[in-house]
Structures are given as C-alpha cells and as structure tokens.
Amino acid sequence: MAKDENLNIAQEFIERQSAKKPGRPVFNEMLARIEKGEAQGIISWKLDRLARNPVDGGQISWFLQQGVIRHIKTHDRSFYPTDNVLMTSVEFGMANQFILDLKTNTKRGLDAKAKRGDYPGRAPLGYINDSRIKLVAVDKKKSKIVRRAFELYAEGNWRLEDAANFFAENGIKTKGGNPMKRDNVSYLLSNPFYIGLFRYTGELHEGNHEPIITKQLFDKVQAALKARSKPPSSPANHPQALCGAIRCGTCGMMITAEHKIKRQKNGNVHEYTYYRCTRKNKAVRCSEPPIREEMLDRQLSNLLKKYAMPADWAAELTKMSERDEKEAAQSTTALVQEARGEIQGISQKLQRLLDAYLDQDIEQETYRSERAGLLLRKKSLEEKIANPLYPSKNHSLKKFSD
Ligand SMILES: [Zn+2]
Numbered sequence: 001m002a003k004d005e006n007l008n009i010a011q012e013f014i015e016r017q018s019a020k021k022p023g024r025p026v027f028n029e030m031l032a033r034i035e036k037g038e039a040q041g042i043i044s045w046k047l048d049r050l051a052r053n054p055v056d057g058g059q060i061s062w063f064l065q066q067g068v069i070r071h072i073k074t075h076d077r078s079f080y081p082t083d084n085v086l087m088t089s090v091e092f093g094m095a096n097q098f099i100l101d102l103k104t105n106t107k108r109g110l111d112a113k114a115k116r117g118d119y120p121g122r123a124p125l126g127y128i129n130d131s132r133i134k135l136v137a138v139d140k141k142k143s144k145i146v147r148r149a150f151e152l153y154a155e156g157n158w159r160l161e162d163a164a165n166f167f168a169e170n171g172i173k174t175k176g177g178n179p180m181k182r183d184n185v186s187y188l189l190s191n192p193f194y195i196g197l198f199r200y201t202g203e204l205h206e207g208n209h210e211p212i213i214t215k216q217l218f219d220k221v222q223a224a225l226k227a228r229s230k231p232p233s234s235p236a237n238h239p240q241a242l243c244g245a246i247r248c249g250t251c252g253m254m255i256t257a258e259h260k261i262k263r264q265k266n267g268n269v270h271e272y273t274y275y276r277c278t279r280k281n282k283a284v285r286c287s288e289p290p291i292r293e294e295m296l297d298r299q300l301s302n303l304l305k306k307y308a309m310p311a312d313w314a315a316e317l318t319k320m321s322e323r324d325e326k327e328a329a330q331s332t333t334a335l336v337q338e339a340r341g342e343i344q345g346i347s348q349k350l351q352r353l354l355d356a357y358l359d360q361d362i363e364q365e366t367y368r369s370e371r372a373g374l375l376l377r378k379k380s381l382e383e384k385i386a387n388p389l390y391p392s393k394n395h396s397l398k399k400f401s402d
Pocket of ligand 1: 248
C-alpha cells in the first residue's frame, strides 16, 4: 500500500497486546513519535487494529482533528483531518464493536498466533492447553506414554493395532471406550507437533512448546510407518548372511539358503537354515548335499582362524581407538559450528522462500513443501548441536519409568 501511494515508512510497529484495553506500550510509543513530528500518518489493516477501546480511539481522533496525524490509511479507505468528525467517530464506534468483524479478524489473529509459535488449536495427546498462560504445556503422565509408544513403534515390530492396544492399556481410548482407530494412531505417530513443530492451515510452523521426542526417533518411526505400509515379503525369500558371499566348491555356482521349520509330535518346534548349491552349472552335474548353517559357520571359522588377531594386538588397537574417540570429541566443536552455519543458511532460505511466495514467484504448494523440508532439516541440525557425539542418547536415556 505504501508503495502504491508513494508513502515513506518511518517505522513499522507490531503490537502483540490486544487492542481491547488502553495502555499498550507499542501503541503509545507510536503516538508519542508522531506527536514529535517523526511521521504524519498511519497505515493499519483496519481502524479496529489501531484502537478498539474508546480511550485509544479518542486519542487518534483528537490527533487527527488537530492535524498531528494527517492521514490514516486502512486496507479499504483513508481518514483525513478534514473529514466530518461524526464520520470518524462512527467509524471508531464501529471499530469498538469488534464482534462485527469477528469472523475475518479471528482468522487473522490465529495466523499471527501461529507465526509467533503459539499453537492456535487444541493440543494433541501428551499435551494440555494451559489456560493460565494461554500456551500448550506438556502433560507429564500422558507425554511419557506417547514417548514410549514412539520408542516401541520405532523398533519396527508393531502394527498400528499394537500401538492402539498399548494406548488402551494405558487408559487412552476413544470416547466410546474402544482402542483408537488405526488412522488416528497413524496420524499421531506422524504428527510433527511432538518434535516441536506444528501444522496450521497446511503450513508447518516452529512451535514454542516443548518437544517430547527427538527428531531422530521421529524419523525412525516415519521409516517404520513407511515399511509397514508395504505388504510384507514372504519369509522364505529373506536373504541369509552368507548368500552371495560364497560359491560351491565343486561346480563353482552360487549357494542359496532355505529356512525349515520342524514340528515334533511333542509340540517342540525347531528352526533350521540349510545352505545348498544352486546347481545352475549345466556343464557339471553337482551332487553336493545341503549343509546346516551351524556346520558351515564352523568350517568358515576354522578357515578364518589363521587371520585372527593376537591378544596383544587387540590391546594396542583398543588404545588407538580410545585415542581416536578423544580426537573425535575435539572435532565435534567443528561439526557444531558447521551445523550452526547451516541453520543460519536455512533461516535465510526460509526468508527468501517467503519473499518468493509473497511475490507470487512460486505456488503455494511448492512454498509449503519447501518450507516443511527446511524446518525438518533445521530440527535435525538443532539436535545435532545439542548432542553432537551420541545422537541417539536423547531418547534412550529418558526411559518410560522416569
Ligand atoms: Zn555345486
């Protein structure tokens, strides 16, 4: 607006305090500086953003009548000292009736809240909306259950139902008293809120609430969710340790492995792995029999014995590895600095991205996905800085029982 009208901006003021009560420090500073002659006008989204109480409204009207303020520009109109006094008064009176504009203004307010990092909605499981401080706080008891669920799911053996049952066992159920639905569990396990970010109107924001799990654990869970969403491959096809590494001594073909389960009449179950020649050589008719995994391991161990390390070498090498570890700790400082540098770069990119989006150089969809990617990367780096040597320590130390 300033550009269109050729207006110079002396200063931008952002007032976070509600305009409902008089005595806002930023508002007062702005008026004081206008009175000193540092500026002659105000640009504001609406008059009600400027003054929603009669005291502030009266002061603005008075300044306007006196010509201290020569122009107030809002998104849809202008106000001048020459205006009919009644007109501006009516306008301010209307502004006091904030309720008239509740719909659009609330949304604008929520957006600003989200940009400050305050989550403008109901807190997810593991958090509570603290009405006293108007912020989202960690629910001590439930946050531990949520963290534990993430840890267990990350191990990769859980189905979504197992997670739902775990929650149910810990007293977290639907309103109807049933275990949570798969979709809800899946939503919970992929909610970035738990690592300190949040989605609002399709955009990812940095929250100022406390994260309850690390980005690293979150990533593991995302990988587990992704792996789970694919149909399981048949266990018979699982590659065995030695497949592809050794060949048949008789015919030179690759060997393969088979997993066998033997059930005895008394109910005992035995599992065996056999290795055998693939017998793909058409020139040689191979008759090597299959061999049990344990037998093959023993044969290989015997072959490898002559390459085994003498005990005194091991002691020396242990010393060397300890020295390496110390050196690594020193080079950590460099890593941390590097991570800080990258974070700074990301902040600049975020700004540039926003500029490009506002200039309509890029689509909203691109903006959102790029922004999400950058914020997630930033989170990883912040974790790296907090814990550079042993990145997995964070969540493994905070056990469920603490
Ligand atoms: Zn063979």
